Amino acid sequence: MLNKAILMGRLTRDPELRQTPNGISVVTFTLAVDRSYAKAGTEKQTDFIDIVAWRSTAEFVSRYFKKGMQVAVTGRIQTRKWKDQNDQNRVSVEVVADEVFFADSKREPSTGGTFASPAPGMDAPAPNYGAPSFQSQDTSFEDLSADDDELPF
Numbered sequence: 313m314l315n316k317a318i319l320m321g322r323l324t325r326d327p328e329l330r331q332t333p334n335g336i337s338v339v340t341f342t343l344a345v346d347r348s349y350a351k352a353g354t355e356k357q358t359d360f361i362d363i364v365a366w367r368s369t370a371e372f373v374s375r376y377f378k379k380g381m382q383v384a385v386t387g388r389i390q391t392r393k394w395k396d397q398n399d400q401n402r403v404s405v406e407v408v409a410d411e412v413f414f415a416d417s418k419r420e421p422s423t424g425g426t427f428a429s430p431a432p433g434m435d436a437p438a439p440n441y442g443a444p445s446f447q448s449q450d451t452s453f454e455d456l457s458a459d460d461d462e463l464p465f
Contacts, residue, residue, distance in 0.1 A: 315388040317407045319361060320415050321345035322382050329374035339370035343383060363387070365409040373412050382415040 321343035329339045343361045350356040363385055365373050377383060387409040396402050 316386070317389050318384070318386050319343055319345055319363075319407065320382065320384045321361070323377060323379050324360060326379050327373045327377055329370060337367055337370040337374075339365050339373045341373065341377070343385065362404065362406040363409050363412075364406050365412060369409060369412060373409075376414075377412070384413040384415040385409045386411045 324342040324344050327339045327341040329337060331337060341363050343363055345359050345361055347357045347359065365387075385407060387407045390406055390408050392404045392406070394402050394404065
């Protein structure tokens with residue numbers, strides 16, 4: 313069996329972090345995900361997908377993600393059955409996130425600036441959106457020649 317969901321969309325509201333009675337962190341948020349197709353002469357439709365993340369993923373999401381940000385999520389689809397206040401049977405469909413990634417560009421679209429640092433009191437540094445940069449201080453390496461006969465593979 314295979315149950316894998318991969319989504320990219322924008323947060324419709326700030327993530328809501330809660331704790332279970334056992335102290336486990338859980339965050340919920342909703343992604344607005346545009347459909348990739350539209351009938352001729354109509355606009356694309358948007359689906360609003362409920363997402364739930366647990367433990368360290370929940371804490372990461374609540375710390376760094378805000379309403380309007382573009383986010384990529386991988387996880388699994390889950391259904392829950394429950395009864396509403398009128399004793400009617402209901403079913404909820406949600407994605408349980410295994411991983412959540414930044415999908416926005418480095419700049420905020422509205423201001424042209426970079427994303428803000430974490431909120432006051434947050435001790436973690438702001439995430440690095442760019443590719444890692446490695447510069448070796450060791451200059452003892454030789455350039456390889458273009459002759460394929462000398463390559464070890």
